[in-house]
Amino acid sequence: MEIQMMLSNVFTGINLALALILFILYLRMFLKTRSSFTIGLLLFAALFVIQNxxxxxxxxxxxxxxxxxxxxxxxxxxxxxxxxxAVLNWITWK
Structure with a gap:
């Protein structure tokens, strides 16, 4: 169990980093477009950051x-x- 929980900690840290990157990408998008859709994406990424x-x-x-x-x-x-x-970051980055 301990190894599985340690791996969960590692992957949760990776998730936190990926969610932060996603938030930054969406923030850049929002600053360029000022779209209400991008505000929704920002909120989506922020909630993932908080959850992780x-x-x-x-x-x-x-x-x-x-x-x-x-x-x-x-x-x-x-x-x-x-x-x-990771897939969402890859798609957003393109």
């Missing part, structure tokens, strides 16, 4: 309280989010 920051904090501070059965689910969901944010 809170998850990272909880994983670090409450890791001893996680039951072993939950570790694989947490890791799989975190890994899926990493893949999704």
């Amino acid at each position: 920051a809170v998850s990272f904090y909880f994983f670090i501070t409450m890791m001893p309280y996680f039951v072993p059965e939950v570790a694989s689910y947490v890791l799989s969901l975190t890994l899926l989010q990493t893949i999704a944010l």
Whole structure:
């Protein structure tokens, strides 16, 4: 379990970085276009930043309280989010 939760911490940190990059990209877009759609994208990215920051904090501070059965689910969901944010960053960057 400990290895899976440590990997979850690593992937959550990566997710936080990817969400911050996405937020910066959307902010640049907003400053160029001043579109209301881009405000929605900014909010979307900001919520991902907040969600991953809170998850990272909880994983670090409450890791001893996680039951072993939950570790694989947490890791799989975190890994899926990493893949999704990476794809979204790649599409946005193009």
